Amino acid sequence: xxxxxFVFLLGRALxxxxxxxxxxxALAAExxxxxxxxxxxxxxxxxxxxxxxxxKEPRIDTEDFEVGGxxxxxxxxxxxxxxxxxxxxxxxxSESFQLEATYGQTDTGKTSYELLSGGAQLLDDSERxxxxxxxxxxxxxxxxxxxxxxKHAYNTALYLMAGAGSTKFAGDNHFTAVAGLGFRMxxxxxxxxxxxxxxHMFDTDLLGEKKTAHNFEAQIGLTVFF
Amino acid sequence: MRVGALLWFCLLSGLVPAxxxxxxxxxxxxxxxxxxxxxxxxxxxxPVFHVVERGETVTIVKRRTEWFKVRTDHDREGWVxxxxxxKTLQPSGEAVQFxxxxxxxxxxxxxxMGALGGDFGGANVVALYGARQxxxxxSLEVGGSQLLGSFSDGWLAGVNIVHNFFPEWRASPFFTLxxxxxxxxxxxxxxxxxxxxxxxxxxxxxVRAWVTRQFLLRAEYKSYVMFTSRDDNExxxxxxxxxxxxx
Numbered sequence: 368x369x370x371x372x373f374v375f376l377l378g379r380a381l382x383x384x385x386x387x388x389x390x391x392x393a394l395a396a397e398x399x400x401x402x403x404x405x406x407x408x409x410x411x412x413x414x415x416x417x418x419x420x421x422x423k424e425p426r427i428d429t430e431d432f433e434v435g436g437x438x439x440x441x442x443x444x445x446x447x448x449x450x451x452x453x454x455x456x457x458x459x460x461s462e463s464f465q466l467e468a469t470y471g472q473t474d475t476g477k478t479s480y481e482l483l484s485g486g487a488q489l490l491d492d493s494e495r496x497x498x499x500x501x502x503x504x505x506x507x508x509x510x511x512x513x514x515x516x517x518k519h520a521y522n523t524a525l526y527l528m529a530g531a532g533s534t535k536f537a538g539d540n541h542f543t544a545v546a547g548l549g550f551r552m553x554x555x556x557x558x559x560x561x562x563x564x565x566x567h568m569f570d571t572d573l574l575g576e577k578k579t580a581h582n583f584e585a586q587i588g589l590t591v592f593f
Numbered sequence: 594m595r596v597g598a599l600l601w602f603c604l605l606s607g608l609v610p611a612x613x614x615x616x617x618x619x620x621x622x623x624x625x626x627x628x629x630x631x632x633x634x635x636x637x638x639x640p641v642f643h644v645v646e647r648g649e650t651v652t653i654v655k656r657r658t659e660w661f662k663v664r665t666d667h668d669r670e671g672w673v674x675x676x677x678x679x680k681t682l683q684p685s686g687e688a689v690q691f692x693x694x695x696x697x698x699x700x701x702x703x704x705x706m707g708a709l710g711g712d713f714g715g716a717n718v719v720a721l722y723g724a725r726q727x728x729x730x731x732s733l734e735v736g737g738s739q740l741l742g743s744f745s746d747g748w749l750a751g752v753n754i755v756h757n758f759f760p761e762w763r764a765s766p767f768f769t770l771x772x773x774x775x776x777x778x779x780x781x782x783x784x785x786x787x788x789x790x791x792x793x794x795x796x797x798x799x800v801r802a803w804v805t806r807q808f809l810l811r812a813e814y815k816s817y818v819m820f821t822s823r824d825d826n827e828x829x830x831x832x833x834x835x836x837x838x839x840x
Contacts (some may be wrong), residue, residue, distance in 0.1 A: 427619075
């Protein structure tokens with residue numbers, strides 16, 4: 368094996384590394400020119416008595432992160448609708464964009480085939496559990512305010528999410544594309560209530576024919592900003 | 594009852610100084626422009642409901658992205674955008690600066706984390722990595738990938754060293770060399786073959802571009818050689834795109 372590693376290093380890595388080596392000295396030569404100025408020029412005639420005060424960034428509580436949990440219903444194609452629970456963490460890049468990571472799990476039910484045939488079991492209990500994680504990008508499409516009565520106004524946003532991740536179901540991991548629409552309302556500065564619709568799409572051949580399964584999820588969640 | 598009251602007293606006496614301290618630490622700035630506009634929410638679309646005139650002071654309560662929640666002397670609270678707040682003055686008379694993380698910080702970064710997705714020899718790949726900057730040019734990365742193929746799943750875990758050719762450029766090409774372990778297992782619905790774990794070596798190239806604040810875009814191509822227990826090595830090509838942030 369060591370021999371093969373050597374061949375790999377010599378054949379592939381060395382040419383690229385050599386190319387790098389040719390570029391680096393050229394860059395180093397450029398910076399060396401600046402040091403050739405006479406010392407007298409570099410020394411200042413008058414040394415200022417007062418040192419310039421550095422403007423320090425004021426300590427401000429920055430709340431760009433959001434974490435929380437959610438619960439709801441998830442329909443797993445052919446396997447019924449069951450409750451789903453999950454965790455969510457988001458980072459707000461700007462007033463319009465955010466990055467979000469989610470992890471959720473649900474139990475799935477029996478297919479129509481399993482119910483009608485009586486005893487046939489397609490999956491064992493551990494394979495029936497579905498869990499997923501995904502990373503997605505969100506866009507606050509319609510930011511706004513919601514009013515309750517005369518006195519209360521709450522900030523809201525309708526946002527679109529799209530991303531990718533992995534779903535573990537029926538003993539396999541499936542590459543999963545996620546797309547959804549969500550609504551966020553903030554009762555105060557640091558708390559947010561979410562209502563989300565998501566579609567988790569992955570390819571499966573579990574029931575013989577290969578197809579893209581659409582697994583819809585409806586959830587309500589609570590997050591805090593920090 | 595008495596115990597309850599005592600408990601409340603202890604709790605409040607502990608809390609109040611803590612809260613007072615937190616309040617005291619919040620920066621106060623003076624409006625230098627003709628006026629400062631306060632919005633009802635942290636976004637350009639939210640209506641302006643109050644203006645603070647030149648010479649008045651406001652307390653900065655918190656920040657969300659480029660918006661700052663401020664409180665006036667009359668206890669009105671609203672959101673002000675960064676550009677306007679930077680035209681206010683600190684008690685020392687100096688202009689307020691909120692160092693939005695910029696390209697300068699990118700050059701001086703130490704840690705970096707990112708997520709990428711792409712194709713690994715026909716299978717989908719999702720990857721996470723963390724990096725430590727050693728010199729402006731060199732960084733050490735540790736990462737893991739999940740492989741999601743039609744016939745098999747698997748994971749990769751490894752370390753690699755990255756040479757950034759022009760760290761002072763906004764978009765800089767890089768070269769990478771690394772090694773690690775790869776584990777492949779066939780899908781449950783496919784005829785059973787053995788799971789296997791092998792060592793791999795990898796060489797690659799890519800581009801890293803600074804986008805905004807602490808965010809980077811990254812695209813890379815890697816060539817893997819798996820040192821299998823069979824007679825032949827297996828070669829796999831991978832491309833990925835993703836984003837990362839530094840801190």
